Amino acid sequence: MRIGIVGYGNLGKSVEKLIDDQPDMEVGAIFSRRATLDTTSRVLPVADFAQYKDEIDVAILCLGSATDIPEQAPEFAKYTPTVDTYDNHRDVPRHREAMDKVARENNTVAVVSTGWDPGMFSINRTMAEALLPGAKQNTFWGPGLSQGHSDAVRRIEGVKAGVQYTIPAEDALDRARKGETEGLDGKSAHKRVCYIVADEADQEQIEQEIRTMPDYFVGYQVEVNFIDEVTFEKEHTGMPHGGHVITTGDTGGFHHMIEYTLELDRNPDFTGAVAIAYARAAVRLQEQAAHGAYTVLEVPPYLISPTPLDELIARDV
Amino acid sequence: MRIGIVGYGNLGKSVEKLIDDQPDMEVGAIFSRRATLDTTSRVLPVADFAQYKDEIDVAILCLGSATDIPEQAPEFAKYTPTVDTYDNHRDVPRHREAMDKVARENNTVAVVSTGWDPGMFSINRTMAEALLPGAKQNTFWGPGLSQGHSDAVRRIEGVKAGVQYTIPAEDALDRARKGETEGLDGKSAHKRVCYIVADEADQEQIEQEIRTMPDYFVGYQVEVNFIDEVTFEKEHTGMPHGGHVITTGDTGGFHHMIEYTLELDRNPDFTGAVAIAYARAAVRLQEQAAHGAYTVLEVPPYLISPTPLDELIARDV
Numbered sequence: 001m002r003i004g005i006v007g008y009g010n011l012g013k014s015v016e017k018l019i020d021d022q023p024d025m026e027v028g029a030i031f032s033r034r035a036t037l038d039t040t041s042r043v044l045p046v047a048d049f050a051q052y053k054d055e056i057d058v059a060i061l062c063l064g065s066a067t068d069i070p071e072q073a074p075e076f077a078k079y080t081p082t083v084d085t086y087d088n089h090r091d092v093p094r095h096r097e098a099m100d101k102v103a104r105e106n107n108t109v110a111v112v113s114t115g116w117d118p119g120m121f122s123i124n125r126t127m128a129e130a131l132l133p134g135a136k137q138n139t140f141w142g143p144g145l146s147q148g149h150s151d152a153v154r155r156i157e158g159v160k161a162g163v164q165y166t167i168p169a170e171d172a173l174d175r176a177r178k179g180e181t182e183g184l185d186g187k188s189a190h191k192r193v194c195y196i197v198a199d200e201a202d203q204e205q206i207e208q209e210i211r212t213m214p215d216y217f218v219g220y221q222v223e224v225n226f227i228d229e230v231t232f233e234k235e236h237t238g239m240p241h242g243g244h245v246i247t248t249g250d251t252g253g254f255h256h257m258i259e260y261t262l263e264l265d266r267n268p269d270f271t272g273a274v275a276i277a278y279a280r281a282a283v284r285l286q287e288q289a290a291h292g293a294y295t296v297l298e299v300p301p302y303l304i305s306p307t308p309l310d311e312l313i314a315r316d317v
Numbered sequence: 318m319r320i321g322i323v324g325y326g327n328l329g330k331s332v333e334k335l336i337d338d339q340p341d342m343e344v345g346a347i348f349s350r351r352a353t354l355d356t357t358s359r360v361l362p363v364a365d366f367a368q369y370k371d372e373i374d375v376a377i378l379c380l381g382s383a384t385d386i387p388e389q390a391p392e393f394a395k396y397t398p399t400v401d402t403y404d405n406h407r408d409v410p411r412h413r414e415a416m417d418k419v420a421r422e423n424n425t426v427a428v429v430s431t432g433w434d435p436g437m438f439s440i441n442r443t444m445a446e447a448l449l450p451g452a453k454q455n456t457f458w459g460p461g462l463s464q465g466h467s468d469a470v471r472r473i474e475g476v477k478a479g480v481q482y483t484i485p486a487e488d489a490l491d492r493a494r495k496g497e498t499e500g501l502d503g504k505s506a507h508k509r510v511c512y513i514v515a516d517e518a519d520q521e522q523i524e525q526e527i528r529t530m531p532d533y534f535v536g537y538q539v540e541v542n543f544i545d546e547v548t549f550e551k552e553h554t555g556m557p558h559g560g561h562v563i564t565t566g567d568t569g570g571f572h573h574m575i576e577y578t579l580e581l582d583r584n585p586d587f588t589g590a591v592a593i594a595y596a597r598a599a600v601r602l603q604e605q606a607a608h609g610a611y612t613v614l615e616v617p618p619y620l621i622s623p624t625p626l627d628e629l630i631a632r633d634v
Contacts, residue, residue: 017569021450092634093627118634120444120575123618125633127437130594130622131587133338177580251590252334254582258437261578263494265571270448273568277447295634297619297626301440305447309614310410316442317409317435317612 001283002028003276004056006046006076008037010239011085012062014272016041022276024306028056053079058279058286061085062272070095074102077110081282083275085115092118092295100293109285110293114278115271116262117141117243123296124245124260132249132256138176140168140189144241144267152216153194156209158202161229163236167191168244169221177257179248191221197232241267277304318600319345320593321373323363323393325354327556328402329379331589333358339593341623345373370396375596375603378402379589387412391419394427398599400592402432409435409612417610426602427610431595432588433579434458434560440613441562441577449566449573455493457485457506461558461584469533470511473526475519478546480553484508485561486538494574496565508538514549558584594621 003025005012012030016039019025030037031046044052049059059076061084063069069086076082077099086095092113099110113119121139129135142165149164156162172189175181198206207224210217227236242262249256264270278296281303285294302309320342322329329347333356336342347354348363361369366376376393378401380386386403393399394416403412409430416427430436438456446452459482466481473479489506492498515523524541527534544553559579566573581587595613598620602611619626 014568018450089634093631096630113634120448122634126622126624126629127440127594127618129633130597130624131437131590133335133590249590251331251583251586254586255580256582256587256590257578257580259576259578259580261574261576263572263574263576265573266568269568269571270573273448273450273566273573277444280447295630297629297634298617300615300617301444302614305443307443307447312443312614313413313612314410316446317406317430317439317614 001025001057001280002055003279004028004049004052004059004080005030005041005062006049006059007062007068008032008034008039009062009064010268011272011275014266014268015060015062015276018269018272018276022306024280025276031059049076050079056080058083058282060275060279062275073110074098077102077108078106079108081109081111081279081286083111083114083279083282085119085271085275086113087115087118089118096293096295103292107289107291109282109291111278111282111285111299112293112295114274114296116264116274119271119274119296120262121243121245121260124258125247126297128245128247128258128260132247132258133251135247135249136176136179136181137245137247138172138181138184138189139243139245140173140176141243142166142168142190142241144243144264145239146192149192149216152213153196153210156206158198158206159196161197161232163195165193165195167193173244173246176246177248177259179250179255179257181248187219191223192217193223193225195225195227195232195236197229198226238265239267240265280304280306318342318374318597319372320596321345321366321369321376321397322347322358322379323366323376324379324385325349325351325356326379326381327585328589328592331583331585332377332379332593335586335589335593339623341597342593348376366393367396373397375400375599377592377596379592390427391415394419394425395423396425398426398428398596398603400428400431400596400599402436402588402592403430404432404435406435413610413612420609424606424608426599426608428595428599428602428616429610429612431591431613433581433591436588436591436613437579438560438562438577441575442564443614445562445564445575445577449564449575450568452564452566453493453496453498454562454564455489455498455501455506456560456562457490457493458560459483459485459507459558461560461581462556463509466509466533469530470513470527473523475515475523476513478514478549480512482510482512484510490561490563493561493563494565494576496567496572496574504536508540509534510540510542512542512544512549512553514546515543517543555582556584557582558587597621597623
């Protein structure tokens with residue numbers, strides 16, 4: 001399978017790197033607005049995507065969810081199967097519908113909102129809730145770097161460098177596992193831990209601004225740590241993330257729990273790995289002429305594996 | 318959906334109980350060899366299954382894997398969609414093929430080998446392995462009651478009552494999570510813990526026989542506890558089980574881990590809950606005229622949920 005990578009930010013670079021490990025894939029081309037990229041892969045102008053459509057089997061749209069995906073994704077879906085990682089949860093139904101319309105009109109396949117949340121977590125939420133009677137379900141994010149909160153912290157005057165990690169509160173995890181979820185919400189379930197580089201004179205004011213920032217920090221357990229630049233560079237420039245989907249249910253007095261955990265040293269790598277796996281599914285759905293848009297909930301699990309179905313059944317079932 | 322329950326052992330009873338919690342299902346009939354059962358559901362002779370086929374939409378085959386499923390399952394699949402929990406891993410390919418043939422010839426759907434292992438664990442093995450480059454994967458069972466090992470223990474002379482729990486070794490779980498799986502096998506990864514009721518005079522001999530029982534105990538960390546009958550009745554008559562599928566991979570120096578955990582207070586209840594969810598999928602596949610046999614790897618996740626797809630996409634994705 002020849003993969004087209006559309007966009008060359010963190011996600012696009014991860015996808016490019018990870019395709020090397022796939023037994024059945026190669027990079028067909030990277031489509032970018034920039035004329036030259038620091039890569040040995042073939043680079044083509046994204047404006048000429050239509051012209052090169054027969055040279056790739058599927059396009060992984062490594063574009064931002066804020067505006068790029070909603071505005072541009074349907075255009076790509078006219079020409080080839082696509083996979084995206086669109087992560088604006090509330091807008092997924094609209095996005096799926098827009099992609100479905102284009103894909104059906106043009107006999108292509110569009111797999112939307114892959115990645116881990118949405119993505120793997122979505123599958124686990126749906127399946128665990130379907131299995132356990134009277135299901136109570138909580139999603140926890142972290143320990144992990146929150147890009148939006150880190151940006152917010154860095155905008156504060158005096159902050160030279162800063163990151164924010166979202167960390168599930170241990171007692172909240174315990175309660176979720178026991179099914180004691182009443183009153184448990186996103187705020188009580190997560191801690192927000194900041195590591196900041198700043199002059200000592202500014203630290204009190206910075207901490208105050210963080211703690212009183214509405215939406216981002218107010219109402220959360222907040223921890224603010226000031227560290228030196230060397231420590232920051234050494235320990236806080238990675239992009240770890242992960243989380244848990246915890247579901248409990250009761251079968252007439254018997255407690256049951258399903259927990260799905262991700263621990264990811266590099267968030268865009270895992271998101272890219274999921275997109276690659278669903279690119280494989282998209283190519284296969286295209287071969288079956290099963291045109292239209294799909295969320296991960298609609299894709300049979302075996303379609304994401306490079307291993308033939310017979311072998312999977314003999315090995316994994 | 319009207320569910321036919323074939324067989325009325327632990328699993329059949331769990332399925333009957335759990336159908337009450339389903340918004341879209343009712344018990345159509347229980348098919349049994351026995352003329353009377355202790356139930357308020359309709360009971361029909363299993364020999365007359367064909368005659369009543371139009372009164373149910375799907376049959377959940379709550380039969381033993383040792384001989385009943387291989388011998389009898391294809392016969393039921395002639396008349397209605399079926400779901401089974403056939404758990405002889407090595408024989409699943411043959412069973413799927415046998416069911417596929419009958420289902421295609423008779424325009425039915427057969428979902429085979431549901432439950433948790435095979436079943437939910439199979440899905441997680443396949444998906445996690447497909448996602449993580451250079452995947453290392455281990456399945457751990459327990460803490461949980463092992464039926465086969467408990468039977469073996471109870472056959473020893475002098476044992477008045479006995480159970481055996483399989484428990485994952487903590488250090489093995491840690492190693493699996495770190496990806497340090499070299500040399501890790503089923504034996505080094507699990508402890509076998511027995512609780513036995515026996516006269517004091519027999520205890521030394523019993524412990525000796527347990528520890529030297531080939532296949533079942535030799536090579537494992539074994540713990541033998543002698544307890545009194547009251548404690549046994551109070552604490553060791555449940556059927557808890559569960560386990561973990563742990564998969565790690567590396568994306569160019571970055572470690573990633575996926576862990577799927579089940580903690581089940583009552584094994585047949587959870588197995589039944591999974592079979593019920595896949596019965597829903599079987600009815601829907603039948604409505605789509607998608608005849609043939611399916612493992613859980615081949616069923617799109619949303620088909621097991623009572624919630625409509627649009628709602629799932631808006632809520633879970």
